[in-house]
Amino acid sequence: MTQQFYVSPEQLMKDRADFARKGIARGRSVVVISCADGIALVAENPSPSLHKLGEIYDKIAFAAVGKYNEFESLRQAGVRYADVRGYSYDREDVTARGLASVYAQSLGAVFTAEQKPFEVELAVAEVGRDQASDHLYRLTFDGSIADVNGFVAMGGLAEQVSAVLEDGWSAELSLAGALRLAVRALAADKEAEALPGTAVEAAVLDRSSESSRGTRRSFRRLSADEIVRSLEGEA
């Protein structure tokens, strides 16, 4: 019989965390920015069909970096959680806080109990009537959850991206302004000044979807044309 080596719990957790961090660092970044028109979600993603941003519920959206199969299964589980909750209680009773805490529990359980932790980082955003009631949560691979203000940057070079956002962010940004700031931030690790419009995926949680589009579903994916147009326009 082979003897099992003793590994201290500290070492075990550290190894797992290093493993997850390495996986996430390989991916491209995603930013979520709260602005006057709503919440802008922008990801560096050349694929037009494999999304990193998704709709969860009326006012709630999801953004992720890391392994596609892992965050896609989390996104689908989130949609199921929200739809079951909204169906059995009421649409108003689905909140980003509830969803984020369920995500935190799943990520935490996988981190400690499974063969390998999820190599993902998530953001859950909920748009409110005004900017003060917006909610942004950032979740990491070990199940830690943070309630953040204004903007979130995730991915391998999150610090550099965050630094650009910190510089340029203000609460009064318009949607187009937020998009421009986002592509500038996402290019933080590159030679270029900003990413071209075709290399990003963008979506918005409209603050006033009821009055502007006549629907309570505030999530809207921006088409490539729309992104390029907003990037070209002047602030």
Next chain:
Amino acid sequence: MHELTAGFPATQATSSFTEYLQRSRPELLPGSQLLPAGQLPQAPHATTIVALAYPGGVLMAGDRRATMGNVIASRHIEKVFPADSYSVLGIAGTAGLAIDITKLFQVELEHYEKIEGTLLSLDGKANRLGAMIRSNLPMAMQGMAVVPLFAGFDQVAQLGRLFSYDVTGGRYEEQEHHSVGSGSVFARGALKKLWRPNLSETEAVAVAVEALYDAADDDSATGGPDPVRQLWPVVYTVNRAGARRVPERELADIAGRIASSRTIEGREA
């Protein structure tokens, strides 16, 4: 949620909300419980729905009455709902179950759209609704039938289409116009005379309101326009741009015109 996310096998994945509920929360499905034998107490029934096609779209209209035996249970009930941005459904039959089935159908379509990132085809939606009505068959045999009418804009064929159902979930595509519920016989008679090809959208709305007026005239379970309480039928149109609820103001005008033209004519029918 943990069981779902950890090593979630692809074969288990489903884009159908109903299927997911059947597996994990069957008690939430309408009509999932077995009923004991016995007499069913009276429950509100929803009545007449009409739908008709016009060039460029379809529309659906329902009166505002629910009845419980000889009593009017509600004057305000709404029986026509948007199913998603390009389709609407109307329901006749046991109101409680019908409203639950509608709610489930709306979530089913939205759930599919969110999971798959694309809308279900119009035929796909019509088939899902048929499956839901079929699963209500045990309830229908206890006297709690739900009969829907479904209409939507087919974005591939670029035209409005209409579907009717029977209690076993059988799905039938209808041409021109159709009607369900207790007043449907009278409404259909009216539609046969009033409907014609090349109706404009405004004319089509007027035709639907007039057909409901005729149904209310002869069927005690169908409510006519109510100028005292300012209650008008619920009308949705679906065209290339999507589903839209016709504003009350327009309906009040149309109902007013119908009533006054009939007053002038001063005939028995």
